[in-house]
Amino acid sequence: METLKNWKTWMIATSAATLMWSCAENEDTQIVEGESQVTISATVGNSTDDPNARISNLVYGNFEITDVTISIDNLKMMLKGQDKDKGKNKDKGKDKPSVIHIKEKDPVVLTLVEDGQIYVAPVASGLAYNGVYGKVTFDLVKAMDVPEEDDIYGNSVVTKATWFGVPAVMYIDLEDEVVFQFNQGLEVEGSQELLLTFFMDKFLEGVSPTLVSDGNLDGLIEVGPNNEDGNGEAYEAILANIKEALVFKNGDFKKEKK
Numbered sequence: 001m002e003t004l005k006n007w008k009t010w011m012i013a014t015s016a017a018t019l020m021w022s023c024a025e026n027e028d029t030q031i032v033e034g035e036s037q038v039t040i041s042a043t044v045g046n047s048t049d050d051p052n053a054r055i056s057n058l059v060y061g062n063f064e065i066t067d068v069t070i071s072i073d074n075l076k077m078m079l080k081g082q083d084k085d086k087g088k089n090k091d092k093g094k095d096k097p098s099v100i101h102i103k104e105k106d107p108v109v110l111t112l113v114e115d116g117q118i119y120v121a122p123v124a125s126g127l128a129y130n131g132v133y134g135k136v137t138f139d140l141v142k143a144m145d146v147p148e149e150d151d152i153y154g155n156s157v158v159t160k161a162t163w164f165g166v167p168a169v170m171y172i173d174l175e176d177e178v179v180f181q182f183n184q185g186l187e188v189e190g191s192q193e194l195l196l197t198f199f200m201d202k203f204l205e206g207v208s209p210t211l212v213s214d215g216n217l218d219g220l221i222e223v224g225p226n227n228e229d230g231n232g233e234a235y236e237a238i239l240a241n242i243k244e245a246l247v248f249k250n251g252d253f254k255k256e257k258k
Helices: 002-029 232-245
Strands: 035-045 063-079 099-103 108-114 121-129 131-140 157-163 166-172 176-188 192-199 221-223 246-248 253-255
Touching (some): 035 099, 035 108, 063 121, 099 121, 108 121, 166 232, 176 246, 221 232, 232 246
Parallel strands (some): 035 192
Antiparallel strands (some): 035 121, 063 099, 063 108, 063 131, 063 157, 157 166, 176 253, 192 246
16 A cells, blocks of 8 residues: 555656646747747749749759859848837737847858759748738858858858859859848738748849850869959859849748848
């Protein structure tokens, strides 16, 4: 009987501890009323495709894309002016910030294409106040927290391809803010998923075959900020395209005029 009594006591204590741990875990992960989970991912696409179609062709004129990597940081969402609730969040009883930081001072390197395989890469996920948002912004940043021998080191965008069968690599070291405006407003009320899409046809738009060559005849065509292989004009063309090539594919968005 004493053994049975001890067994019951142990079971009650264990159940209580389990219940307390479960409640604590739920409290840590529970979404506060008035907020919703926003998840942002990234991939590549074509501007002419159906918005819901998955890209399968990576051939653009004389270029066949094999790898695409980008480095971004400081992803923010901005509430529209009329939805700041006069500065108050009724659910919380305190000021509702107009800028929501989804990712801040935490650069991420995204592999969108590798060896011809297309990926949907997770960018960030965070809580945002329910409401209507007018803008989303992020920074293209140089990747520094990677091995120096990595192609993306010191660059914000690296694209590999073959050009008339010759291996080619395009480096961009631009560090700048990319701003998108939600024309109709993006309403957050419940979980929201956004897809940042890198339109490869827009990225290569206007890059004539006459602008690209293997200037030093080493078997690798390089296009970068230091006039590698004498391809400075081609670099300026893709640099001018980069911001227009980055879009939110699943929404009515446009670039903000500066």
